[in-house]
Each structure stands twice: as structure tokens, then as C-alpha cells.
Amino acid sequence: MKDEMEFYLQHTGTVEISDMTKQDLKNLIATGESSFLEFKYKVASPEKLAKEIAAFANTKGGKLLIGVADNGEIVGVESYMEEEFWISQAVEDCCVPEPEITIELISFNGIDVLLVDIPEAEEKPIYVKGKKSRIVYIRREDESVFASDEIEEVLKNGSSEEGVTFEYGEKERLLFRFLNEYSDITVERFSILINTTTYTAAKILVNLVSAGVLDLFEKDGAAHYTFSKKSA
Numbered sequence: 001m002k003d004e005m006e007f008y009l010q011h012t013g014t015v016e017i018s019d020m021t022k023q024d025l026k027n028l029i030a031t032g033e034s035s036f037l038e039f040k041y042k043v044a045s046p047e048k049l050a051k052e053i054a055a056f057a058n059t060k061g062g063k064l065l066i067g068v069a070d071n072g073e074i075v076g077v078e079s080y081m082e083e084e085f086w087i088s089q090a091v092e093d094c095c096v097p098e099p100e101i102t103i104e105l106i107s108f109n110g111i112d113v114l115l116v117d118i119p120e121a122e123e124k125p126i127y128v129k130g131k132k133s134r135i136v137y138i139r140r141e142d143e144s145v146f147a148s149d150e151i152e153e154v155l156k157n158g159s160s161e162e163g164v165t166f167e168y169g170e171k172e173r174l175l176f177r178f179l180n181e182y183s184d185i186t187v188e189r190f191s192i193l194i195n196t197t198t199y200t201a202a203k204i205l206v207n208l209v210s211a212g213v214l215d216l217f218e219k220d221g222a223a224h225y226t227f228s229k230k231s232a
Helices: 002-010 022-030 046-058 080-094 149-158 170-182 187-193 198-210
Strands: 015-017 037-040 062-066 102-108 111-118 127-129 134-140 143-146 184-186 214-219 222-227
Touching: 015 080, 022 062, 037 046, 046 062, 046 080, 046 111, 046 127, 046 134, 046 143, 080 102, 080 111, 080 127, 134 149, 149 198, 149 214, 170 184, 170 187, 170 198, 170 222, 184 187, 187 198, 187 222, 198 214, 198 222
Parallel strands: 015 102, 037 062
Antiparallel strands: 062 111, 102 111, 127 134, 134 143, 184 222, 214 222
């Protein structure tokens, strides 16, 4: 037991005591799981937790509550030190590059809950190590899901130090005319419209998303592109 405690101490020590009260915690839980909040009964495995952490970091950031059941019940954790250790393993061993996180301990009436804050990453995407390859996750509503190739490219372009620009040519003219009439378009439909490969069509659309001209969303398992609300 002594050796186990010493092992944990070597890989922990980053937890801060939270200013949150029991009522503050209840108020946060009452907002429910969302694109910014996830409940965890405990850390099931570093690999599974890494998925949630990376998804938040690749999207707009978020918070994990460890010691809260899916129904919002505050169950607490048996050992916050052990949970902290697994959280650190998720970040250090499973994520590339390592995302920045902070961990706070919320303690009351003998119950300990960990609040993990994950800010939006400056360098994207954050990958999760898989058995054969690295995987990119994003947050969609209250779930962490696989990012499509197109979204992965948008994340990469968004982290580039070079500004993204585009030229308004015949392909873009045909695209904008189509979007004005039909609202959104897929890579396959765009490739047919401009008579080119899906690879070339995807590069054009992803570049326009990165430039802030288009928005990307997924529907029925396919990526769809529409005019950006910001540019409207």
C-alpha cells in the first residue's frame, strides 16, 4: 500500500481546492450534459477519458465532473488522488499534443468531486492514440464523436499561423449560385457541379470554411456546406 501511495504521489499533485460550494455544484449539474459539460461516475480508463478531453479541446472547451452519475446524482469518488492519476495518464499518455487542463477538488460532507476544466486548444487538432492510428474527436451537443476528414482539415487550417485566403473564380461562382438556390451542398454534389474529383472539391470547400466563408455541418453521416452565418 505504501509503494502504491508513493507511485501515485509521483504522478499527482496538480489538484487545486475549488471555491465552489455544494449549491454551486448543484447549479452546474442542473444545466445538464451539453457541448460544454460531461458527467463521469469515475474514470473508467485513461483511453476513454482522453476521448472526452480531446473532444472538448478540439471544439470550444468544456468541463468534466468526475464523481457525478449520468442522471446528475452526486456520488463522489473513492480516492481523488487515484482519479487524478488516471486523468494525468489520459492527458500525458493518450493525447497528442498534450492539452492544457486544470483539476479542482470540490469537497463537502465527506464527498469529493473533481472538476476538470479543458480550454479550447490553441494548436489543433488534439489526437487520441488508437491501436492503429491517431483519432480526432469533437464535441457535438452532449456527445464526443469522430471528426470527419473535412473537419480535421478545418481544425488544422484554423491552427495555421498563415491566414487562409481564397480566390473567387468560376468554381466558387458556381458554388455560391448553387448555395443561393439550395442552401447547402455536399462534396460529392460539388464535385459533379464543377466536374472535378471529390478530393479537389473537398479542398476548395474546406478552404472556404477555414476562411470563414462557409460553415460545415454533418447530416445523415455526410458533411454539408452552407454559407457562414458570420459572413451573412
